[in-house]
Amino acid sequence: xxxxxxxxxxxxxxxxxxxxxxxxxxxxxxxxxxxxxxxxxxxxxxxxxxxxxxxxxxxxxxxxxxxxxxxxxxxxxxxxxxxxxxxxxxxxxxxxxxxxxxxxxxxxxxxxxxxxxxxxxxxxxxxxxxxxxxxxxxxxxxxxxxxxxxxxxxxxxxxxxxxxxxxxxxxxxxxxxxxxxxxxxxxxxxxxxxxxxxxxxxxxxxxxxxxxxxxxxxxxxxxxxxxxxxxxxxxxxxxxxxxxxxxxxxxxxxxxxxxxxxxxxxxxxxxxxxxxxxxxxxxxxxxxxxxxxxxxxxxxxxxxxxxxxxxxx
Amino acid sequence: xxxxxxxxxxxxxxxxxxxxxxxxxxxxxxxxxxxxxxxxxxxxxxxxxxxxxxxxxxxxxxxxxxxxxxxxxxxxxxxxxxxxxxxxxxxxxxxxxxxxxxxxxxxxxxxxxxxxxxxxxxxxxxxxxxxxxxxxxxxxxxxxxxxxxxxxxxxxxxxxxxxxxxxxxxxxxxxxxxxxxxxxxxxxxxxxxxxxxxxxxxxxxxxxxxxxxxxxxxxxxxxxxxxxxxxxxxxxxx
Numbered sequence: 001x002x003x004x005x006x007x008x009x010x011x012x013x014x015x016x017x018x019x020x021x022x023x024x025x026x027x028x029x030x031x032x033x034x035x036x037x038x039x040x041x042x043x044x045x046x047x048x049x050x051x052x053x054x055x056x057x058x059x060x061x062x063x064x065x066x067x068x069x070x071x072x073x074x075x076x077x078x079x080x081x082x083x084x085x086x087x088x089x090x091x092x093x094x095x096x097x098x099x100x101x102x103x104x105x106x107x108x109x110x111x112x113x114x115x116x117x118x119x120x121x122x123x124x125x126x127x128x129x130x131x132x133x134x135x136x137x138x139x140x141x142x143x144x145x146x147x148x149x150x151x152x153x154x155x156x157x158x159x160x161x162x163x164x165x166x167x168x169x170x171x172x173x174x175x176x177x178x179x180x181x182x183x184x185x186x187x188x189x190x191x192x193x194x195x196x197x198x199x200x201x202x203x204x205x206x207x208x209x210x211x212x213x214x215x216x217x218x219x220x221x222x223x224x225x226x227x228x229x230x231x232x233x234x235x236x237x238x239x240x241x242x243x244x245x246x247x248x249x250x251x252x253x254x255x256x257x258x259x260x261x262x263x264x265x266x267x268x269x270x271x272x273x274x275x276x277x278x279x280x281x282x283x284x285x286x287x288x289x290x291x292x293x294x295x296x297x298x299x300x301x302x303x304x305x306x307x308x309x310x311x312x313x
Numbered sequence: 314x315x316x317x318x319x320x321x322x323x324x325x326x327x328x329x330x331x332x333x334x335x336x337x338x339x340x341x342x343x344x345x346x347x348x349x350x351x352x353x354x355x356x357x358x359x360x361x362x363x364x365x366x367x368x369x370x371x372x373x374x375x376x377x378x379x380x381x382x383x384x385x386x387x388x389x390x391x392x393x394x395x396x397x398x399x400x401x402x403x404x405x406x407x408x409x410x411x412x413x414x415x416x417x418x419x420x421x422x423x424x425x426x427x428x429x430x431x432x433x434x435x436x437x438x439x440x441x442x443x444x445x446x447x448x449x450x451x452x453x454x455x456x457x458x459x460x461x462x463x464x465x466x467x468x469x470x471x472x473x474x475x476x477x478x479x480x481x482x483x484x485x486x487x488x489x490x491x492x493x494x495x496x497x498x499x500x501x502x503x504x505x506x507x508x509x510x511x512x513x514x515x516x517x518x519x520x521x522x523x524x525x526x527x528x529x530x531x532x533x534x535x536x537x538x539x540x541x542x543x544x545x546x547x548x549x550x551x
Contacts, residue, residue: 265539
């Protein structure tokens with residue numbers, strides 16, 4: 001089929017197509033046309049060091065050699081998407097396993113890009129398994145969803161007793177820096193965190209491209225950037241919750257970047273915490289989420305983390 | 314001439330979806346109080362827009378869909394499914410405030426069912442089911458789950474139960490909006506009338522959604538409810 005060409009050319013957004021996205025596109029559009037990227041990683045903890053013990057990748061996904069900027073206990077890993085972005089028909093599958101006591105921070109080398117679709121859905125499925133006493137920090141850089149992209153991601157996390165997961169996601173809908181808005185297409189993001197057969201948090205988000213979604217106060221209220229941070233596996237004390245709630249004001253007082261439309265708030269989950277941001281700036285979102293993450297690090301009697309060098313802050 | 318059975322079902326529906334059902338719904342605003350304070354909802358039109366959107370794309374669809382699934386699970390005696398949808402709903406609720414509300418109202422409705430006799434000879438099977446759900450869901454029974462049980466107990470059909478669930482939700486929040494903005498009672502009733510179409514559309518959608526389709530656009534509600542948890546001065550509870 002002609003479409004095989006996709007594998008060899010440099011990824012560029014598809015030309016505009018006449019196809020209009022149906023409401024609630026189903027997952028049936030799974031014809032294998034684009035990349036079938038895979039990434040399987042396993043980390044183990046032994047002799048006071050967390051090591052990458054299994055690594056199997058299939059283009060366009062790759063992983064950099066692990067590094068240890070904060071000592072041997074915490075292994076930092078950077079995932080790369082070598083094609084530059086995701087287009088309709090792509091299927092990416094990521095599996096990460098942390099064996100007992102492993103401590104891992106995973107981020108991405110650059111902002112993710114979801115290009116305008118040719119009519120097919122692009123899909124990323126991620127499965128994270130965190131064993132007893134292990135801790136996974138899942139901190140990808142932001143994702144830019146181009147206008148007319150059709151994208152779905154599924155993130156499932158299995159926590160063993162005593163395991164913790166801290167993850168965030170920062171999404172920009174439309175390349176707003178150049179005035180583009182997300183007026184067509186669809187973005188769907190399902191996140192589920194389970195512990196021993198019990199769901200701790202299920203987040204089923206979807207957005208349809210279009211002004212009603214972008215402008216309604218129920219939806220994005222005119223803001224192109226949404227972000228969430230969730231921390232699960234540990235109960236949150238009222239004192240810590242209180243401290244985290246104060247961070248939005250203090251981080252903005254010191255840097256003064258957030259504008260009047262930016263909103264951020266915090267709540268408790270069953271056995272965890274959830275922070276949400278809706279605003280205009282991925283920088284503001286990221287700075288706030290980093291502050292929350294650092295405070296959580298300190299509270300769980302670990303050092304504040306040194307920030308991964310791939311982040312351009 | 315409707316038969317006695319359907320008349321009695323209708324009466325059950327009216328009672329279950331009445332604003333006087335003593336489950337404490339009136340003490341919650343589901344984010345409206347924070348939205349009114351922030352000036353985002355300030356008149357009848359903005360209130361109606363908010364509620365119509367939630368019915369069409371918001372998390373009330375997830376609740377109602379879980380209610381329908383539980384209704385079916387009770388009919389087929391599928392205890393595992395009841396437990397699953399209850400746990401699913403607890404995990405899906407956006408905020409601590411919304412989760413606590415759902416649990417408190419669910420608990421109150423279960424207690425009400427226990428403490429009252431149905432209008433017809435209680436079906437021994439149903440009594441067992443009530444006990445079962447209580448056993449299964451324990452202290453944290455979500456309102457949608459208890460509502461499905463009440464609907465089964467009072468022999469209300471599935472579609473009517475769904476209408477009742479959505480209507481009582483809308484009725485309660487229109488009431489909250491009327492108090493908060495404030496609006497005249499007539500305007501409140503007009504908004505509720507205007508929402509009939511949205512309720513009808515939502516119920517059609519909900520009945521056709523697959524489990525995998527269950528998703529909502531909840532950024533506005535999520536932020537408003539989180540903000541309400543720390544709102545300094547307020548009428549409505551967390």
